[in-house]
Amino acid sequence: MIGRLRRDAGQAFPIYVVMVAGLLFLVFAFFAVGKAAALRNGAQGAADAAALAAARQAREEFQAGFLASLPEDLLDAYLRAHPVGGCSAASGLASANQAELVSCIPMPGGYEDRIKVKVRGNKPVDSSVLPGSEKTKAEAEATAVIKFRxxxxxxxxxxxxxRDMFFFTCGKDFLQIAPASPPPWSTVSRILYDVHLVDN
Structure with a gap:
């Protein structure tokens, strides 16, 4: 009887080993998936910050063209054709959020310009249970809008x-801009232009 119990225990041991190994694999796999998700969220946060930074920089860069267009009454033409910049700011914000800027694409649209950015996180997933993950890094995209409002x-x-005076009605805000003595751009740019994220 004792010999049979020992034989049964000996036969069960490999099963226990396989079960424990399987459980350990699942633990590492869940950890790897969790790490990948965290890195993906971090990359998305970096992309959002980079897109907003690019849009805000572009808004600041509108100053010269915007004010120069006022005396000639060419504001409509300017708003439809002005260039969109801001990608240098996107690179800086991506770097500050542990990512690198992969691409930054300005998309002029007249009264609603867009800047689309793509970033790649600096840290790889690097999991022993996911082949190739030592080189796999999270990527994310974000698009920001600069909208004349x-x-x-x-x-x-x-x-x-x-034209001696321009009057702007922007929701509940009202602005007067005299081309001969324009107000500080930092004071009025956030009223004239709204910046926000949109779905890609």
Whole structure:
């Protein structure tokens, strides 16, 4: 009887070993998946920050063209054709969030410009249970919009075909801009242009 129990125990031991090995594999696999998800979330956060930084920089860069267009009453043409920049700011924010900027694509659209960025995280998944993961890094994309949010009119007080004052209605905000003495761009740019993320 004792001999049979020993034989049964001896036969069960390999099964226990396989079960323990299987459980350990599942633990490592879940850990790897969790790490990959965390890295993906981190990359998405970096992409969002980079896209917003690019859009905000682009908004600051609108100043010269925006104000230069006012005296000639070419504001509509400017708003439809102005260039979109900002990619240097995107690179800096990606780096600050443990990622590198893979691409930054400005997409001018007149009254609603877009900047689409793609980033890659600096840290690989690097899991022993996922072949090739030592070189696999999370990637993410984000798109930010710079949108002109106002309606406007202008006045020529001297009847000399030169617009002396521009009036902007931007939701609940109202602005007056005289081309001869424009206000600080930092004061008005956030009223004239809204910056936000959109779905890719």
């Amino acid at each position: 106002c309606s406007w009119t202008s006045v020529d007080y001297n009847n000399d075909s030169i």
